[in-house]
Amino acid sequence: MAAEKEGGIVKKGHEEGLKLAVSLLKKFELPEGLLPLANVVEVGYVESTGYMWIVQQNKVEHEFKMISKLVSYDTEINGYVDKMKIKKLRGVKAKELMLWPPVSEIRVDDPPTGKIHFKSLAGITKTFPVEAFAAGQ
Numbered sequence: 001m002a003a004e005k006e007g008g009i010v011k012k013g014h015e016e017g018l019k020l021a022v023s024l025l026k027k028f029e030l031p032e033g034l035l036p037l038a039n040v041v042e043v044g045y046v047e048s049t050g051y052m053w054i055v056q057q058n059k060v061e062h063e064f065k066m067i068s069k070l071v072s073y074d075t076e077i078n079g080y081v082d083k084m085k086i087k088k089l090r091g092v093k094a095k096e097l098m099l100w101p102p103v104s105e106i107r108v109d110d111p112p113t114g115k116i117h118f119k120s121l122a123g124i125t126k127t128f129p130v131e132a133f134a135a136g137q
Contacts, residue, residue, distance in 0.1 A: 085108065
């Protein structure tokens with residue numbers, strides 16, 4: 001884990017951490033409301049590999065109201081961010097009936113179609129409108 005973080009930009013504290021997380025989402029053309037974080041401890045990013053990590057004090061559950069989808073964000077979230085996608089994602093789960101399958105990949109259509117896709121470790125992909133994940137949703 002430590003080796004993945006070498007040479008990374010690290011921001012400590014909620015304000016600075018949140019700024020870095022949002023700026024990375026913007027940079028890679030991902031919806032800004034994708035990571036509704038609370039009490040951020042640290043956010044880091046390694047430009048050479050795309051590895052990003054987020055540490056927050058508490059697990060966060062957030063409902064994206066437009067699509068009535070409850071998503072759980074663990075105290076540690078990490079993955080590899082690239083243009084319009086996050087791969088090898090860990091720490092994010094979306095409620096499906098009685099289950100909370102982990103989300104392993106998030107991808108926005110390129111060229112943009114207004115759709116965003118969430119792939120679970122089980123290989124199931126769910127598609128939603130991108131605007132459901134705009135900031136403040």
